[in-house]
Amino acid sequence: AQSVTQLDSQVPVFEEAPVELRCNYSSSVSVYLFWYVQYPNQGLQLLLKYLSGSTLVKGINGFEAEFNKSQTSFHLRKPSVHISDTAEYFCAVSRYGGATNKLIFGTGTLLAVQP
């Protein structure tokens, strides 16, 4: 079975500062990894995903994430955040080669950008 851990429930940061949101996963098989963003009272939107190939993945809104197999991590980064980045961010994993696209989600990290 797979599981996802997002250790930080909240990350406060000042505008224009860099940020890293941490995600670690556990799996006995190869996985696909995803980051989603959720703005208040809305659904989730895909930021980026890792399927294979280059371990550095670039997504929308200037976010990127790096897959580290040895550390079983997929941390999300942005070099300079904006007020509009304030939202909840979810890391998720699905089983490689699985017949369905069932996602296992972490508990989320609230990114609070302050002016």
Add this chain to the structure above:
Amino acid sequence: DGGITQSPKYLFRKEGQNVTLSCEQNLNHDAMYWYRQDPGQGLRLIYYSQIVNDFQKGDIAEGYSVSREKKESFPLTVTSAQKNPTAFYLCASSTTGGTGNTIYFGEGSWLTVV
């Protein structure tokens, strides 16, 4: 525009009543999903369907039921057997047959039991 439409956005239910949440998609996706979101717990899978007239239980299916009579529709019924139904419910869809397919989400429905 293509997307996933959930209705109603807000719903209040009295204890002991069943309620049905609607989900319609015009993305021509074969697979559809229902997730439940509670504060601090992330999203948990209730039911999913990969094809019309077929669906599977997810991790927390007890107290819920679904149907998939049409490709574009996947309604969720929250029954009186669900002990703690107050939550944010998210419908989603995706293509099938590939690997690591992106799952797209609707805007969600808030259900409050009063």
